[in-house]
Amino acid sequence: MSWTRKHLLDIQSLSAAEIETVLDTARSFKAVGERAIKKVPALRGKTVVNLFIEPSTRTRISFELAAHRLSADVINFSAEASSLRKGETLKDTSRTLEALNADIIIVRHSATGAPHFLSRFLAASVINAGDGAHEHPTQALLDVFTIRECKGKIAGLNVTILGDILYSRVARSGIWALTKLGARVTLCGPSTLVPKVFEKLGCRVVHDVEEAVREADIINLLRIQHERQRRTMFPSIGEYTSLFGLNKARMAKTRPDVLIMHPGPINRGVEIDSSLADGPQSVILNQVTNGLAVRMAVLFLVNGGSEASLAQ
Ligand code: CP
Numbered sequence: 001m002s003w004t005r006k007h008l009l010d011i012q013s014l015s016a017a018e019i020e021t022v023l024d025t026a027r028s029f030k031a032v033g034e035r036a037i038k039k040v041p042a043l044r045g046k047t048v049v050n051l052f053i054e055p056s057t058r059t060r061i062s063f064e065l066a067a068h069r070l071s072a073d074v075i076n077f078s079a080e081a082s083s084l085r086k087g088e089t090l091k092d093t094s095r096t097l098e099a100l101n102a103d104i105i106i107v108r109h110s111a112t113g114a115p116h117f118l119s120r121f122l123a124a125s126v127i128n129a130g131d132g133a134h135e136h137p138t139q140a141l142l143d144v145f146t147i148r149e150c151k152g153k154i155a156g157l158n159v160t161i162l163g164d165i166l167y168s169r170v171a172r173s174g175i176w177a178l179t180k181l182g183a184r185v186t187l188c189g190p191s192t193l194v195p196k197v198f199e200k201l202g203c204r205v206v207h208d209v210e211e212a213v214r215e216a217d218i219i220n221l222l223r224i225q226h227e228r229q230r231r232t233m234f235p236s237i238g239e240y241t242s243l244f245g246l247n248k249a250r251m252a253k254t255r256p257d258v259l260i261m262h263p264g265p266i267n268r269g270v271e272i273d274s275s276l277a278d279g280p281q282s283v284i285l286n287q288v289t290n291g292l293a294v295r296m297a298v299l300f301l302v303n304g305g306s307e308a309s310l311a312q
Contacts, residue, residue, distance in 0.1 A: 003301045007119045007126045010135040011176040019177055023145050025297035026290070028310055033069070033293060042300050042309070043072035046103040051094065052129065053079045053109045058264055058288055059129050059138065063106050066295035075102070094118050104299060107131075125302040133167045133225070138298055139263050140173035142291040144181060146283055147218055149290065150259055155182030160212045162187075162244065163222030163271050165194045166233075170263045171222060175201050188212035189244055192233040193224075209244050213254050220261040221246060221271045237270055247273045251281075259283050 002017035003025075011019070032040055048067040052060050060076070067074045077097070079085075084093055094105060104125045107115045112132035119126040130136040148154055159178050165171045165187050175198075178185050185203040187194050188211075196205050206212045213219055224233075224240065234240050246260070251273075260272070260282045268274040277284060300310070 003306075006302060007115075008137055008298050008302055009116050009119060009126065009128050011137045011140050011173045011180075012135065014137075014176075014180070016180045016182075019141065019144065019180060022141050022294065022297050022301065023148060025301060025305075025310065026141070026145050026293040029069075029296040029300070030290070030293035032296075039069050039071060041071045042305055043067065043070035043103075043303060046070075046072045046303060047075065047101055048072045048104045048299065049075045049077055049097050049102045049106065050129075051077045051097065051105050051107045053084070053090070053107070053114075054130065056108055056129070058291060059108065059136075062288070062291040063127075063129065063138075063295050063299075066292055066299055067104075069292070069296055070299055072104075072299070075100075090114060090118070091121070094122060098122055098124050104302060127298060127302060130169050132169065133172070134169050135173045135176075136169040136263075137173050138291065138295055139170050140177040141298070142287055142294040143170075143174055143220065143261060143263070144177045145294050146261065146287050146290050147183075147259070150283060150286070151217060154178065157183045157217040158186065158215050159183045159218040159220065160186045160188060160216040161220045161222065162209065162212060162246065163189050163193070164224045164233075165189055165198060165222070167193070167225035168222050174220065175203055179203070186212050186216070189222075190234045190240070209246075210250060210253055213246070213250060213258070216254060216258055218259050218261060219246065219254070220263075221266075222263070223265065223267045223271055241270050245269075245271055245273065246276055248276065251276055257281075261287060263287070 003021045102124050106127045106129050108129040112134040114131050115126050115128035179202045187203050187205050262284045
């Protein structure tokens with residue numbers, strides 16, 4: 001067991017042993033989720049706040065359910081209905097939540113570093129649920145959990161991340177997690193969205209989709225992050241789909257046991273053919289299911305939970 005952190009702010013600063021501790025803890029919580037009674041008292045009496053200043057379906061709902069499963073009290077903060085609309089700062093809002101005895105604050109924000117900023121002055125634990133184009137640590141953890149569950153290992157696997165890498169926090173966290181655990185990572189997409197500078201993170205960068213997917217054990221697709229792009233990065237969606245979309249013809253040239261992943265939300269018919277998203281090699285909904293166990297593990301660990309207390 002290797003975890004002494006109060007916050008989960010990124011994957012970049014985690015060791016492989018810390019990542020493996022989260023994965024092993026999540027495996028125990030997945031087993032809890034398969035019991036008739038799916039609730040444990042690990043966070044009884046604790047208050048968890050979902051402070052989402054950007055839209056979310058999967059992350060917010062799975063953190064909420066994870067906190068409920070751990071018996072915490074949960075507050076869902078709606079930015080639209082809050083005093084942020086009246087000019088209150090993120091610092092004052094989060095201090096207000098802490099004054100109401102929040103123990104764990106889960107934050108999603110469009111600004112890179114927002115969770116790190118909060119962690120500098122809050123006594124509560126802070127969990128990064130996505131900050132700008134920087135990191136989305138729990139997405140990377142649930143992705144590597146799903147890969148390990150399906151393939152039995154991470155080290156030595158060929159993982160291709162295909163799509164808008166430049167604006168993707170999922171890609172950055174994924175690259176850190178996969179390379180720390182010994183996977184070989186290939187990045188592919190238009191050169192404007194997948195610049196060669198990513199090779200400095202220990203990845204292979206290619207701009208030919210068929211080359212990128214040919215030897216892949218995993219293809220992780222990313223949508224175009226229109227909300228973060230400051231200018232048009234390619235001529236048209238139609239051209240993107242024809243050059244980089246995963247379709248049946250391209251799929252026919254991959255390994256027979258390749259797995260298809262996507263963090264969601266999916267833009268069907270753009271980065272992936274709809275039938276492939278729903279096909280037998282897709283583990284997209286397994287990722288969602290595993291996100292619950294992984295987020296239970298993260299809440300448990302930042303609250304000081306240990307293997308010994310989990311066994312009780
Ligand atoms: N994958 C992910 O972060 O999805 P949401 O934006 O729906 O939370």
